Amino acid sequence: MPFPPINIDLLVSAGHIVPIEPAGVVLENHALAVDQGRILALLPVNEARARYAPRKTLDLPGHALMPGLINMHTHSAMSLLRGIADDLPLMDWLQGHIWPAEGANMSYQFCHDGVRLAMAEMIRGGQTCFNDMYFFPDATAAAVEAAGMRAAVGLIVIDFPSAWAQPGEYIHKGLALHDSLRGKPLLKTTFAPHAPYTVNDEALRQVRQYATELQIPINMHIHETAFEVEQAVAQTGKRPLQRLKELDLLGPDLIAVHMTQLTDEEIEEVAHYGVHVAHCPESNMKLASGFCPVHRLMHAGANVCVGTDGAASNNDLDLFGELRSASLLAKVVSGDARALPAAKALEMATLAGAKALGWDESIGSLLPGKAADFIAVDLAALNTQPVYHVISQLAYALNSRQVDYVWVAGKPLLIEGQLQTLVEDELRAKASEWRNKITNK
Known part of the structure; x- marks a missing residue:
């Protein structure tokens, strides 16, 4: 029967x-x-x-x-700064345009509205999870939870004061947010020290201590440009990766973002220590930052995933486009048409990201x-x-x-191309409000 x-x-x-x-x-x-x-x-x-x-x-x-695709590097709230300062090198873009705009407009509401706009774009592009790094991570967490998306919320650490925190407060406020998100299955946290050139040694030691105690990843821009590496050598006599190694930051809980400037020895070290690499090819190309040696990293055994970076420097959050760019760029840089084939590119945008976040048992x-x-x-x-x-x-x-x-x-966020938890007209109206405010119109 x-x-x-x-x-x-x-x-x-x-x-x-x-x-x-x-x-x-x-x-x-x-x-x-x-x-x-x-x-x-x-x-x-x-x-x-x-x-x-x-x-x-x-x-x-x-x-x-x-x-669902996993976007392994975003500054999602920066969707409200999309196109504000194009066609500029990284440091000019940051120091002359982005940081001043953030300083004048940064708030909980700015981040909440920007994250909602970004999530709508990501969901419509097939993304179910993103790994974020930005100010007001509490606003990010609230927006994500309301929309029903999945995210790793970065607990930002930086030496500069911001509307979110003063130097010395970032880690404390991040720990409080981490505690408040316990038991929320669609949310997890990472420590997100911005970059070696913006975070001091003592703060990085605290990040290592708490990341180990709490067993959460560390997410950091590293070796994004030749200028960053050259400046570090001039100031300290050390390349950033060497300094991070001495601070015990290299390990399987580190997600190293960008990594466009790597020696053969550094590639071997990344693989040896189990460091995950978040590759953002379109942002790197647009800012002329350089090329991540994806093929050599993978050949050495490193786990390489893919992210869009923020919409202010990409200028979209299209991860299907990003994984295609990653594959094509890897072929050109390596001179090998077999480098990063289609199946591996899809894995970079899914399972590789899950592994980097320690979420591969679930997604x-x-x-x-x-x-x-x-x-x-x-x-x-x-x-x-x-x-x-x-x-x-x-x-x-x-x-x-x-x-x-x-x-x-198991819950639908998009049905027949229509968003189910976010309202497009509301998002457009908010985006227009912020454009008018930022441009003083």
Whole structure:
């Protein structure tokens, strides 16, 4: 006698499922079974319909299901500064334009509104999680929780005073926020010292101490430009990575952002210490910061993930575009067309980010028991036809606006291209208000 069907929350069938694990696998005409926010099974459509009695069924024969993308480096509130100072080198961009604009406008409300605008763009582009670094991380956490997205909230540390904190207060306020977010499954924290040139040794020692005690990652801009490295050598006689090594910062809990200036010895050290690298190719190209040696890092055994950086320096938060740029740039820099193939590029934007955050037991791939953070993308669009290789189409041909559905922990954030937890008209109005205020109109 056959068993009765099992009641579940959701059954989504699709023409293709790309689970990321195992690497390079594409499941055709399969379904994803979801209950209580977690993945129960991936199985052929006919078997799924016989086994489960879902409260909601969605049939998407022209779509591909895959894990939600993980944006491993954002300054999400800076979406309100998009385009304010383009076509400038990094230090001129920062010191002459961005820092003054932040100083004049920084507030809890600025960050809350900016994060909401950024999340709308990220969700519509298939992102379910982002790793943030900015002031007023409490505003970021509140916005993320209300929208139902997943995020690692950076506890910013910097030597400069800001509207968020004074020097000496950053770590204390960050610890208080960390404690307040305990028990919130969609939120975690990282320590986010801004960069070696903006954080003193004593603060970095405290970051190391608390990160070890609390077992949370450290997230930091490192070796972003040649000028940064040259300045450090001139002032201290040490390259930034050497200084961080002496301060015991190198380890598997460090997410090193940018890393465009690396010697062969430093590449080997990054791999040896298990440091994760967050690669932001489009921001690095736009600011002429340099090229991260992704192919050599991966060959050495380092885990490399991908991020967009902030919208003020990119100028978008399109992670599908970013992973494509990462793949193409790796080929050009290495002189090898086989460097960073399509499947690896998709892994960089999913599972590699989850590993860097210590969240890979829950997100980053579609496996039974993991959180139901997944997306559905329409492959029937003309720019992804004909479909010979699904993974190649996702990595090289897809437009992010082909993302039709997004779920986080089994809850829909995007249905048929429409946001479910954020209101576009409200976001546009807020963006206009801030533009008028920032430009004194």
